[in-house]
Amino acid sequence: xQAQIFYIERRFSxxxxxxxxxxxxxxDLKVVLIADGPGTGKSTMLKNAALKFKKKFPxxxxxxxxVKRHLKAFDGIKEKREFNSTEIFTFLSDExxxxxxxxxxxxxxxFIIGMAIFxxxxxxxxxxxxxxVISSLFQSMQEMTKNVQxxxxxxxxx
Numbered sequence: 001x002q003a004q005i006f007y008i009e010r011r012f013s014x015x016x017x018x019x020x021x022x023x024x025x026x027x028d029l030k031v032v033l034i035a036d037g038p039g040t041g042k043s044t045m046l047k048n049a050a051l052k053f054k055k056k057f058p059x060x061x062x063x064x065x066x067v068k069r070h071l072k073a074f075d076g077i078k079e080k081r082e083f084n085s086t087e088i089f090t091f092l093s094d095e096x097x098x099x100x101x102x103x104x105x106x107x108x109x110x111f112i113i114g115m116a117i118f119x120x121x122x123x124x125x126x127x128x129x130x131x132x133v134i135s136s137l138f139q140s141m142q143e144m145t146k147n148v149q150x151x152x153x154x155x156x157x158x
Contacts, residue, residue, distance in 0.1 A: 023049065023052050024056075027052070027053065027056060027057075029148070030142065030146070030147075030148055030149070031138075031142055031148070031149050031150075031151070032148075032149070032150045032151070033150075033151050033153065034046070034150065034151065034152045034153070035152075035153050035154060035155045036154070036155065037154060037155070038124075038154070042121070042152035042153075043066075043121050043122075043152065045152070046064060046119040046120075046121050046150060046152050047064060047119075049119060049150055050062050050064045050117075050119050053117050053119075057115075057117070059110075059115065060110060060115045060116065060117055061106070061107055061110040061111065061115060061116040061117070062116075062117045062119075063092075063096075063097060063116070063117070063118050063119065064119045064121065065096060065118060065119065065120050065121065066121050066122050067120060067121065067122045067123055067126060067134065068122045068125055068126065070095070070096055071126075071130070073091070073095035073096055074130055074133055074134065076095065077091060077133055077137075078129070078130070078133050079133075080133060080136065081132065081133075081136045082136065082140060083136065083137060083140035083141075083144070084140075084144060085112075085144040085145055088137070088140060088141055088144060088145065089107075089108065089111055089112075091137070092107075092111075092118075093107055093108070093111075111145065111147060113146070114145060114146025114147050114148075115147075116145075116147040116148070117147065117148040117149075117150075118141075118147065118148070118149050118150070119149075119150045119152075120138070120149060120150065120151045120152065121152045122152070123151060123152065123153040124152075124153040124154035124156065138151065
């Protein structure tokens with residue numbers, strides 16, 4: 001599958017029509033990489049995207065994940081380089097989202113049919129020791145599931 005690359009021009013204006021149009025164009029993509037320098041609003045963009053996703057797809061499971069808060073979870077899988085869909089689901093539901101059994105079943109019903117959206121933040125702020133496992137997880141999610149991922153990072157990691 002050929003990757004589609006979009007450049008989102010940053011404009012500071014009171015009009016939101018451009019950002020809404022851009023969101024609509026990007027919201028149908030499976031993976032969106034947001035790469036820019038520190039302090040440029042990547043986290044804010046992801047949080048706003050989470051709200052827009054919730055409005056556009058109210059039936060989907062939407063998760064904003066600040067990766068820095070989950071380093072212990074990634075420590076447990078640091079040596080892993082490939083994941084199957086069951087391993088991805090278990091890791092996300094148990095280690096990242098920490099769901100109760102009831103909520104895990106709701107998440108499972110969305111996850112298996114591609115109705116989960118993950119907005120990953122802070123990838124560029126991690127120790128390089130985590131690069132391979134996180135990259136492997138994201139790649140496996142892209143290949144094994146139909147779920148959406150938006151990933152914020154610096155151009156160095158893009």
